[in-house]
Amino acid sequence: MLAMPVHWDDGEIAPGLLLRCQAGEPAALRAFVECYQRAVFALLSRTIGRHPEVEDLAQETFLRAIRALPTFDADGAARLSTWLLTIATRLALDACRKRTREQRPALAADPMSASTPEHEAQRAQLRDAITSAIDELPSDQRAAFVLAEFHGFAIEDIATALRTRKSTVKTRLFRARAKLSRALAHHRGQAE
Amino acid sequence: MTRIELERAWPAAEPPPGFSERVLERLQLGAALPEPAPTRASALGWLRARRARWLVLPAVALALVGMLLLWPVGPARVGDVIAAEPRVVAIGERAVAEMSSGAHLRWSGDGLQQEVQQDRGAVSYRVLPGAAFRVQTPQGDVTVLGTEFRVVVADREQAEGEPMKKRWAIAGAGATLGALLWVSVERGSVRLSNHEQELVLRAGQAGAIGSDGIPRLEAAVPSAPADAGPAGGRAAERARKRQVADTVRRHAAQRRAAALAAKPASDPPTTPPVEFVLPKEEHTFGPYPSGTPAPPAGPEEARRREYIKRTVREQYFPMARDCYLELLERQPTAGGKIVLEFAIVGDGDVGVVDRVELREDPDTIADPEFQLCMRESLYTAVFEPPPPGVEETTVVYPVMLAPE
Numbered sequence: 001m002l003a004m005p006v007h008w009d010d011g012e013i014a015p016g017l018l019l020r021c022q023a024g025e026p027a028a029l030r031a032f033v034e035c036y037q038r039a040v041f042a043l044l045s046r047t048i049g050r051h052p053e054v055e056d057l058a059q060e061t062f063l064r065a066i067r068a069l070p071t072f073d074a075d076g077a078a079r080l081s082t083w084l085l086t087i088a089t090r091l092a093l094d095a096c097r098k099r100t101r102e103q104r105p106a107l108a109a110d111p112m113s114a115s116t117p118e119h120e121a122q123r124a125q126l127r128d129a130i131t132s133a134i135d136e137l138p139s140d141q142r143a144a145f146v147l148a149e150f151h152g153f154a155i156e157d158i159a160t161a162l163r164t165r166k167s168t169v170k171t172r173l174f175r176a177r178a179k180l181s182r183a184l185a186h187h188r189g190q191a192e
Numbered sequence: 193m194t195r196i197e198l199e200r201a202w203p204a205a206e207p208p209p210g211f212s213e214r215v216l217e218r219l220q221l222g223a224a225l226p227e228p229a230p231t232r233a234s235a236l237g238w239l240r241a242r243r244a245r246w247l248v249l250p251a252v253a254l255a256l257v258g259m260l261l262l263w264p265v266g267p268a269r270v271g272d273v274i275a276a277e278p279r280v281v282a283i284g285e286r287a288v289a290e291m292s293s294g295a296h297l298r299w300s301g302d303g304l305q306q307e308v309q310q311d312r313g314a315v316s317y318r319v320l321p322g323a324a325f326r327v328q329t330p331q332g333d334v335t336v337l338g339t340e341f342r343v344v345v346a347d348r349e350q351a352e353g354e355p356m357k358k359r360w361a362i363a364g365a366g367a368t369l370g371a372l373l374w375v376s377v378e379r380g381s382v383r384l385s386n387h388e389q390e391l392v393l394r395a396g397q398a399g400a401i402g403s404d405g406i407p408r409l410e411a412a413v414p415s416a417p418a419d420a421g422p423a424g425g426r427a428a429e430r431a432r433k434r435q436v437a438d439t440v441r442r443h444a445a446q447r448r449a450a451a452l453a454a455k456p457a458s459d460p461p462t463t464p465p466v467e468f469v470l471p472k473e474e475h476t477f478g479p480y481p482s483g484t485p486a487p488p489a490g491p492e493e494a495r496r497r498e499y500i501k502r503t504v505r506e507q508y509f510p511m512a513r514d515c516y517l518e519l520l521e522r523q524p525t526a527g528g529k530i531v532l533e534f535a536i537v538g539d540g541d542v543g544v545v546d547r548v549e550l551r552e553d554p555d556t557i558a559d560p561e562f563q564l565c566m567r568e569s570l571y572t573a574v575f576e577p578p579p580p581g582v583e584e585t586t587v588v589y590p591v592m593l594a595p596e
Contacts, residue, residue: 019318023282026216033212045205054205062215070280071510074318130201149195150204163524163595 047092061088086161096139133183145176290316314344331373332386344374373401507573515565527594529555538577
């Protein structure tokens with residue numbers, strides 16, 4: 001067990017724990033991984049799809065982060081989670097680029113819980129509509145959308161993560177949201 | 193559609209059981225982490241164990257999971273470390289010390305108070321507020337009132353000698369030659385005292401205690417204002433490094449000129465300069481520089497090649513990365529190659545960079561400010577001196593730079 005709080009008030013690991021991570025203490029590094037692993041898996045699986053490669057990329061994300069942790073400025077402007085998810089995003093986009101066109105990401109394949117067969121059917125249709133729309137998004141648009149909608153990244157942070165301009169991020173987000181809106185509108189039209 | 197609805201419609205993968213253990217196992221197998229701090233008594237055994245690491249890796253990997261479950265609470269509150277090379281150690285639960293080669297630290301304390309004894313060398317400290325933290329040196333004490341500061345302690349016998357002047361130059365521009373204790377504050381504040389007189393130093397200030405034992409304010413050290421963004425901080429850091437580089441370069445030039453003037457005309461010719469081309473493979477800069485060993489030609493040459501590569505990676509790459517990040521801010525798609533050619537000359541008990549040039553290459557990044565930043569940053573690196581009889585070692589170091 002660790003002697004100090006793992007989480008700080010803002011959801012990041014406590015500053016003292018970060019110092020111990022920077023010194024390479026195994027127990028602290030384990031706590032660091034456990035603190036952020038859900039967010040990293042969520043980002044990777046939504047960006048590249050539910051693929052066996054997700055765990056490999058998640059491991060690589062943490063290994064790179066841990067090696068670079070001594071250079072992370074705890075007093076700087078960047079949050080640790082933003083920094084970590086930026087590493088994950090870049091790895092995910094690299095993986096997307098390496099894939100062949102035939103290997104489209106298999107998104108959201110898990111069945112969702114539903115109380116009744118009717119609800120289940122409706123949700124499955126909704127899921128399929130969203131999945132289909134997301135599947136059509138280019139990886140850069142999908143990454144921007146995931147970072148903004150699921151991880152609360154500001155436009156500036158997304159621009160840093162994707163190494164592009166803020167105006168480009170805004171365009172990508174606009175297009176991604178427009179495509180999803182169209183897909184949902186189409187789905188609702190069919191349901192009615 | 194709300195975020196909750198979106199999350200339900202687009203569920204994410206959950207981390208599989210045992211994920212964190214697998215990450216740490218991979219770290220153990222190929223890690224480039226700061227090594228856990230050995231005590232002085234255990235350092236020899238630790239080095240021996242390191243040689244046999246590959247023999248015991250399977251056992252270590254198996255034992256790791258169990259060790260993690262039983263790991264003691266927090267880092268050592270008592271320790272004694274001599275840094276054979278630059279290293280980072282955790283001091284108690286609220287501080288990290290970045291030790292330069294040769295620095296010696298002993299520390300003890302509890303969660304409320306930490307006492308550190310630094311009898312020599314240069315150490316940068318980062319300390320979290322909330323508990324007392326004091327660094328005791330032979331010349332005086334530094335009591336932490338804030339967070340980040342650097343302490344350099346001289347040997348009294350060496351304080352006026354050439355090696356110590358070199359170390360002061362490395363410690364920071366503006367350091368007084370002949371001072372026995374020198375402290376600079378990056379953030380927060382510290383109290384510098386000799387038990388009778390005291391001086392409070394705030395961020396951006398430096399102080400020293402000389403042979404008279406009196407704490408005095410030194411020339412200010414450039415520091416980023418509190419509200420400066422990352423770019424402002426980097427600019428201030430670059431300004432400081434350039435001052436250090438200038439000091440080192442001036443001093444090295446004076447040393448060489450003095451040595452040349454003192455050399456008798458009948459001196460036999462020295463061994464021709466040695467030239468290394470390092471590394472044969474290209475180095476790629478992303479946020480995380482990767483390095484692999486170059487093929488050795490002979491045991492000593494191979495050791496020196498590896499030493500120079502490692503030193504460049506450790507001391508120069510972080511600054512070069514800052515240069516590249518600044519370039520990317522101006523030119524977001526900039527990429528290419530920089531082929532550095534530099535000479536290492538002896539200066540007392542260390543080797544310093546005497547000149548840095550860029551070799552012509554069709555892929556060279558042509559940005560003048562970037563090139564200046566890359567050249568200037570290299571002057572701050574410190575190496576072992578060239579072998580006896582060798583005037584200088586020339587190193588050619590190609591570096592590839594590309595956005596990740």
